[in-house]
Amino acid sequence: MAFQILLNIGIAFLWILLRNDFTVIDFLVGYFIGFIMLFVLRGLLNFEFYGRRVYAFFKLIVLFIYKLILANIDVIKIVLSPKMDIRPGIIAVPTDLDTEWEITLLATMISLTPGTLSMNFSENGKTIYVHFIHIEDKDEAIKEIHDSFEKAILEVTK
Template sequence: MAYQILINIAIAFIWMLLRNEASLLEFGIGYIVGLLILFFLRRFLKFRFYFSRVIAIFKLLFLFIYKLILSNIDVIKIVLSPKLDIEPGIIAVPTKLKTDWEVTLLATLISLTPGTLSMNFSPDGKILYIHSIHVPDKEAAIEEIHSSFEKAIMEVTH
């Protein structure tokens, strides 16, 4: 991935030299031209286009912001309700993530959303124990973590 970024920057500089104008606009146009060249070359050279990973990072960021807003609304509803109608619980979430970095990122994203807290890992790092302030259905909560955060992390890292 790093060499693709360097190639893209080199194409942008070559573009500026060929256009005989050193400006930020020409560099941006050259960068876009480099993206297109790398995008079309990926079919022939069999590499993963690096910009797809950048897009996946932004998707993960927006997913986290969306989940953060939803969980804040849920916690506000719980706090402002006159009667405390919650079902706190600890759920064990098996994960398909392979590296320690990926599992740590998942635990951090879960802990940063209000109402949930990553408590511990299994010794092999394949199960994450999470405390949640309101878990009416544990299986649905596990599936929601798999289909949102875990899926987005796998898009970024694989």
């Protein structure tokens, strides 16, 4: 993937040199042309096109922002409610992620979302212990983490 990005930047600089016009717009046009060229050549050169991962990365960012806004609204409702009707709890969330940085990214995203906090990892690193400020259903909370953050991280890394 890194080679494809560097190749795409190289094509953009080549475009600038051939046009003999050194502007940001010409660089972006050259980058777009390189992007299209790599997309077309992906079948001939038998490599995975990096645009899919870039798209998945932006989807992960948008998902995180969406979940962040929803969690903030939930915490605001809890804080502004006249009586404290919460059920806090700690749940062991198993994960299918393989590498340490994927698991760390998941734990960080959980901790940055208001109302949840990653507390610890299991010995093998395949389970994250998460504290929830309010938990209705344990299985639903685990499913929510798997279907949102973990799935999005797997799309970016695999």
